[in-house]
Amino acid sequence: MSAPRNTFLPRFAIAALVGAALVALADANLNPYLLSIIQFIGLNIILAVSLNVTNGFIGLFSLGHPAFMTVGGYVAAILVIPPERKAALLPDLPAFLAAQEWSFLPALIAGGSVAALVALIVGFPVLRLRGHYLAVATLGLIFIVQSFAVNLRGVTRGALGLSGLPELTNLWWVYLFCLVTIYVCWQLKHSSLGRTMLAIRENELAASCLGVKVARMRILSFVLGAFLAGIAGGLWVHLVTLISPSSFSFILAFEIVVMVVLGGTGSITGAVLVAVVLSVLTQLLRPVEEAANLFGASQMIVAFVVLVVLITRPKGLFGTAEPDLVGWLLRPFRKSKAA
Amino acid sequence: MQNTMKRLALAAVTSLSAAFALPALAQDINIAALYNVSSGGLTSLDVPSLQGAQLKAKMINDAGGLLGGRKIVVTAIDTKNDTGETATAAKRAVSMQGLVAGIGQSDTTFALAAAPLFQTAKIPFVTSGATSPDLPGMVGDEMFLVPFGDDVQAHAMAEYAYNTLGIKTVAVWTDNAMDYTTGLSKYFKERFTALGGKVLIEDVYTTTDQDFSAQVARLQSTEGVGALFASSGPDTAGIIIKQVREAGLKLPIFAGDGFDTDLIVTVPGKELSDNVYFTTHAYVGLDTGPANEFRTAYKKEYGKDPENAFAALGYDTMGLVADAITRAGSTDPVAVTKALAETQKYDAVTGTIAYPAGKRVPSKPVAIMHVEKGTVKLDTTVTPKG
Amino acid sequence: MNGAYLLSQVANGLILGSMYALIAIGFSMIYGIVRLINFAHGDIFTIGAFATLASIAVIQAPFPVVLAIVLVVGAAVGLLIERAAFRPMRGAPQVTGFIASLAVSIIIENLAVLTVSAQPRTFAVPAYLNRLIPLGGLNVRMIDIAIVLLAIILMIALVLFVRFTKIGVAMRATAENYDVARLMGININRMIGIAFAIGSALAAVAGLMWGTKYGQISPLMGVLPGLKAFVAAVIGGVGSITGAVLGGYVLGMAEVLFVGLLPPEYSGYRNAFVFGALILVLLVMPNGILGRSTEQRA
CATH class of the missing domain: 3.40.50.2300 (Response regulator)
Incomplete structure (x- = not known):
C-alpha cells in the first residue's frame, strides 16, 4: 500500500535523478515538436497533481483550474514581454506595467501568486458551497475570468490574445516544476496538515468537532492548487507562445478532473499515471485521426474510456492509495539477483 | 494490471519511434499548409483556400515539378479553429525535415498565432487570406501577404x-x-x-x-x-x-x-x-489568362465553381511560393525568403503581386x-x- | 431611449427566456429525482436543432410533424443516455455522475462533428413563420409569437401532468423521497426514465426554436445555452418545475436588458454577468427563488 514516509525521500531522489537523465537524453535527441508534446504531458502532471489537493485531499469539487491558469498565464506573459514589444502590442498598458521586463522564473512565480490571490478572494464566498454547487460556481469562475480577459483590452489585448511570446519554456523548466509539485503535494498528504484535510473529506462534522478549522483548511488547499495552476499557466503560455481568453476552456477543466478522478481522488501516483496515459493516448490518436480524416474521434474515444472506467471502477484506479511504483519497477532486478 | 501497463508502455515506445521516422525524401519540396478545416465559420474560407493551394501544387507537379523535376508535397495540418492548436501546428511544421515554406490561414488572429514560430525558425510564412497590413511589422521579415491589406x-x-x-x-x-x-x-x-x-x-x-x-x-x-x-x-x-x-x-x-x-x-x-x-x-470579373485557367482547372478538379475568392487566394499563394523557389533556384528557406521579398511582378489570379521596397503587403484590386x-x-x- | 425600444427589448427577453425555461425544466426534473446535474442536456438541445434540420431538409415534413419528430427524437435520446450511461453508475458519488454527464456531452458533440461536420448549417423556415405582425407599435415575427406560445402551452401541459396524473404524483413522490417512494412500490427506474424523456423532449423543442429563430446551427451550439439554462434552473430553485420556468424568464430578461440598457462597451460582459448572478444567487438564496430547502448547499 502507501509507501511509508521514511522511504519516500530516497526513492524520490532516485526517481528524480533517473528522470533528469531521461530529460537530458530527450533534450539532446528529439525535435522541437516531440519535445513540446513531452512538455504538455509534464504540464498535465502538474495540473492533475495540484487539482488533487483540492478535489482529492479535502474533497472540494472544483473545476476552476483553467481560470487560475488564465490569470497566471496573462500575468507571466505581460511581465516577460520586453517593453519595446509591449509598446506595439499593448499601447494602452498602464505605465508601471509597460516598463517591466522580468526574467522567466520570477514572472512565473508572480503569475502563480496572483492566481493564488484570486483564489483567496473568490474562495471566501464560493467555498461555502458544496458538491455540485461548488463545481458549477467554479465553472462560472472560468467564464467570468474569460469575460474579463476579453474586455480588459488595455491589459490583455482582448479576445485577440497576446501572440508571438518568447519560447522560454523548455523541458527542464517543466520537469523542475513537476518535481516541485509532486514533492510538495506528497509531503503535504503525509503531514499532519494533509491528514487533517483527509479527515475533513471523510467526515467534516467529526473533524470540526475535533477542533479542525474546516473553512481555513479549505481556503488553504484551494489557494495552493490555484498557485500551482497559475504557474502551469505561465509555463503553457511560453510553450505555445500565445495566450488568448479561450486558451484555457472548461473542456480543459474536464480533462484535468478526469485525470484526478480516474487516478483515484487523493492518489498522487494515480493522478501522475493517468495524466501521462491520457496525454499519450491523445497524442497517439491524433495522427490516426488526421490520416482517417476523423477529426474529433480522439476526444470521443477518451470520453468513452472515462465512462467505462467510471462504471467499472467508480473509485478510480487507485482510490487514495499510493502504489509503490519504484519497488514495482525494481522487482524484476531483485528477483534476478535472488535467482 | 501490470500486463496492461507493460503493453501501454510498449505501445508508447513503438509509436514514438514511428514519429521519429517522419519520411522526407530529399527530392520532394515540402510545404506545410495550416488551415482550419474541421470547425468554425472560417472553414468556409479555409477549405476553398486549401483546395486552391493543393490544385496549384498538383498542376505544377503534373507539368513536371520544380527545379528540374522535383515534386511539391503539401502537408495539410488542421488548426481546429483554435489559436493554441495553430501555434502547436506551426511548431510541428517547422520541425519537419526540409520544410521550405509555410502557407495558410484566412484570418489575422490565426496568422499571428502561427507566423512568429516560422519567424524564429527562419522559414517564410505566406498567408493566403489574413489581411491586416500590420502583420509583417508585428511578425518580421519571414511574413508575406498574398491578399491586399484591410x-x-x-x-x-x-x-x-x-x-x-x-x-x-x-x-x-x-x-x-x-x-x-x-x-x-x-x-x-x-x-x-x-x-x-x-x-x-x-x-x-x-x-x-x-x-x-x-x-x-x-x-x-x-x-x-x-x-x-x-x-x-x-x-x-x-x-x-x-x-x-x-x-x-x-x-x-x-x-x-x-x-x-x-x-x-x-x-x-x-x-x-x-x-x-x-x-x-478581385477575380470574379477578371478576364485575364490566369483567372480563366484557374476557373477551368478548379471546376475540373472539384466538380464545382470556386466557392469564393479564397479558393483563388490559396491557388495564388502556392503559385507565388513556387515562383519564388524557381527564382531562388533552391529549396533553402533563406534563399526562398529572399526571392519572395524580391517579387517584382507575379501575375496572380487575384491581381499582380509585387513587394516594393521592403513592403510585404501587395497592392491589389478590390x-x-x-x-x-x-x-x-x-x-x-x-x-x-x- | 424610448418606450418602443424598451418594449422591443422586453419582447426579446421574453423569447430568450422561453427557450431557457424549456431547457431549464429538464435540468430541474432530472436533478429533482436523481440529484444529477446532466451536462449532456445542452447537447440534446443541439440534437433537437439537427433533428429539425433533417426533418425539414430530408423528408420535407410540415411544421407540426417536425415538432412531433423533434419531441420523439429528444425523448428517445434522453432515455438512451439514461439507460446507457447513468443507470449503470447509480448510487455512485454525485461527482461521478457529473463527470459522466460531461463525458456523454463530449461524445455527443464529437459524434456530431464527425457526422455532420462542424460547419455551421442553415435551414429554411416556412415563409409564414417569418411574416411580420404589427403588435402595438412593434414588428413581431410569427416565429417569435409561436415560440412564446408553444413554450407556455408545453409548460402548462407539464404542470398539469405532474400535478394530476398518477405518474405525475409518483414522480413527485420519488423526488420527495427516493427510498420511501421505492418502498411504496413505485417503479423508480420508470420514473427516472420518464423524467429524462420529458426533460429531453422539451430541450429538443428549445433547439428547434433556437434554430428557426437564429437560422444557423452547429454541433457546439448547445454548450452555452445549456450552461445558462442550468443557471436559470439554479436561480429558480433546482428541483422545482415552476422555479425553472421562472428562472428561465428572469435570466432571459435580465441578460437582454443587461446588453440593451447598459452602454455598448459593457455588452461584452454578458457571460460574466450571467455567471456572476449564479454565484450571487447561490450565496444569498442557496435554494433559489422557489426551491425548498431539502439539503445543505452552503
Whole structure:
C-alpha cells in the first residue's frame, strides 16, 4: 500500500535523478515538436497533481483550474514581454506595467501568486458551497475570468490574445516544476496538515468537532492548487507562445478532473499515471485521426474510456492509495539477483 | 494490471519511434499548409483556400515539378479553429525535415498565432487570406501577404459608400474578438469620417454571439442611420443579415471580405439576403489568362465553381511560393525568403503581386460585390492608387 | 431611449427566456429525482436543432410533424443516455455522475462533428413563420409569437401532468423521497426514465426554436445555452418545475436588458454577468427563488 514516509525521500531522489537523465537524453535527441508534446504531458502532471489537493485531499469539487491558469498565464506573459514589444502590442498598458521586463522564473512565480490571490478572494464566498454547487460556481469562475480577459483590452489585448511570446519554456523548466509539485503535494498528504484535510473529506462534522478549522483548511488547499495552476499557466503560455481568453476552456477543466478522478481522488501516483496515459493516448490518436480524416474521434474515444472506467471502477484506479511504483519497477532486478 | 501497463508502455515506445521516422525524401519540396478545416465559420474560407493551394501544387507537379523535376508535397495540418492548436501546428511544421515554406490561414488572429514560430525558425510564412497590413511589422521579415491589406479594402468600401451610393451616416458593428474586424472598422471609420460622413452609433459583439436582438433594437431606435457597416467574420455574417432584415430594417449593409462566404445567402435565405455590399479579392470579373485557367482547372478538379475568392487566394499563394523557389533556384528557406521579398511582378489570379521596397503587403484590386435577393454579383473593381 | 425600444427589448427577453425555461425544466426534473446535474442536456438541445434540420431538409415534413419528430427524437435520446450511461453508475458519488454527464456531452458533440461536420448549417423556415405582425407599435415575427406560445402551452401541459396524473404524483413522490417512494412500490427506474424523456423532449423543442429563430446551427451550439439554462434552473430553485420556468424568464430578461440598457462597451460582459448572478444567487438564496430547502448547499 502507501509507501511509508521514511522511504519516500530516497526513492524520490532516485526517481528524480533517473528522470533528469531521461530529460537530458530527450533534450539532446528529439525535435522541437516531440519535445513540446513531452512538455504538455509534464504540464498535465502538474495540473492533475495540484487539482488533487483540492478535489482529492479535502474533497472540494472544483473545476476552476483553467481560470487560475488564465490569470497566471496573462500575468507571466505581460511581465516577460520586453517593453519595446509591449509598446506595439499593448499601447494602452498602464505605465508601471509597460516598463517591466522580468526574467522567466520570477514572472512565473508572480503569475502563480496572483492566481493564488484570486483564489483567496473568490474562495471566501464560493467555498461555502458544496458538491455540485461548488463545481458549477467554479465553472462560472472560468467564464467570468474569460469575460474579463476579453474586455480588459488595455491589459490583455482582448479576445485577440497576446501572440508571438518568447519560447522560454523548455523541458527542464517543466520537469523542475513537476518535481516541485509532486514533492510538495506528497509531503503535504503525509503531514499532519494533509491528514487533517483527509479527515475533513471523510467526515467534516467529526473533524470540526475535533477542533479542525474546516473553512481555513479549505481556503488553504484551494489557494495552493490555484498557485500551482497559475504557474502551469505561465509555463503553457511560453510553450505555445500565445495566450488568448479561450486558451484555457472548461473542456480543459474536464480533462484535468478526469485525470484526478480516474487516478483515484487523493492518489498522487494515480493522478501522475493517468495524466501521462491520457496525454499519450491523445497524442497517439491524433495522427490516426488526421490520416482517417476523423477529426474529433480522439476526444470521443477518451470520453468513452472515462465512462467505462467510471462504471467499472467508480473509485478510480487507485482510490487514495499510493502504489509503490519504484519497488514495482525494481522487482524484476531483485528477483534476478535472488535467482 | 501490470500486463496492461507493460503493453501501454510498449505501445508508447513503438509509436514514438514511428514519429521519429517522419519520411522526407530529399527530392520532394515540402510545404506545410495550416488551415482550419474541421470547425468554425472560417472553414468556409479555409477549405476553398486549401483546395486552391493543393490544385496549384498538383498542376505544377503534373507539368513536371520544380527545379528540374522535383515534386511539391503539401502537408495539410488542421488548426481546429483554435489559436493554441495553430501555434502547436506551426511548431510541428517547422520541425519537419526540409520544410521550405509555410502557407495558410484566412484570418489575422490565426496568422499571428502561427507566423512568429516560422519567424524564429527562419522559414517564410505566406498567408493566403489574413489581411491586416500590420502583420509583417508585428511578425518580421519571414511574413508575406498574398491578399491586399484591410486598409485598402476598408477605404474602398468607405469611398464607394460615400461617393457612389451617397450614404452620409452609418452605424458600425464590430466583432471585438478578431484582429481582422477591429482593424477593418478602424480603417473604415477613418476614411468615412475623413470624407465627411458621420458614424452615429457603434456596437460590439463577439464571434460566438448568436443573438443580436439587443443591437438590432438599438439600431432601430437610432434616427437617421443611412447604412450599417458590419465588421464581421464568416461566423456571424449570415446571422447579422438575417436578424437585421427580420426586424424590418431595409438599410444597406456594408462589409469586408469576411462576408465572402455562402453563409450570407444560406442563413438569411434568398429573400432576406438583399441590399448587401461587401469588398473582396478581385477575380470574379477578371478576364485575364490566369483567372480563366484557374476557373477551368478548379471546376475540373472539384466538380464545382470556386466557392469564393479564397479558393483563388490559396491557388495564388502556392503559385507565388513556387515562383519564388524557381527564382531562388533552391529549396533553402533563406534563399526562398529572399526571392519572395524580391517579387517584382507575379501575375496572380487575384491581381499582380509585387513587394516594393521592403513592403510585404501587395497592392491589389478590390472587388465590390453586391447581393440582391440572394444573388452575389460583381458591382465594380477598384484599383488602389500608388 | 424610448418606450418602443424598451418594449422591443422586453419582447426579446421574453423569447430568450422561453427557450431557457424549456431547457431549464429538464435540468430541474432530472436533478429533482436523481440529484444529477446532466451536462449532456445542452447537447440534446443541439440534437433537437439537427433533428429539425433533417426533418425539414430530408423528408420535407410540415411544421407540426417536425415538432412531433423533434419531441420523439429528444425523448428517445434522453432515455438512451439514461439507460446507457447513468443507470449503470447509480448510487455512485454525485461527482461521478457529473463527470459522466460531461463525458456523454463530449461524445455527443464529437459524434456530431464527425457526422455532420462542424460547419455551421442553415435551414429554411416556412415563409409564414417569418411574416411580420404589427403588435402595438412593434414588428413581431410569427416565429417569435409561436415560440412564446408553444413554450407556455408545453409548460402548462407539464404542470398539469405532474400535478394530476398518477405518474405525475409518483414522480413527485420519488423526488420527495427516493427510498420511501421505492418502498411504496413505485417503479423508480420508470420514473427516472420518464423524467429524462420529458426533460429531453422539451430541450429538443428549445433547439428547434433556437434554430428557426437564429437560422444557423452547429454541433457546439448547445454548450452555452445549456450552461445558462442550468443557471436559470439554479436561480429558480433546482428541483422545482415552476422555479425553472421562472428562472428561465428572469435570466432571459435580465441578460437582454443587461446588453440593451447598459452602454455598448459593457455588452461584452454578458457571460460574466450571467455567471456572476449564479454565484450571487447561490450565496444569498442557496435554494433559489422557489426551491425548498431539502439539503445543505452552503
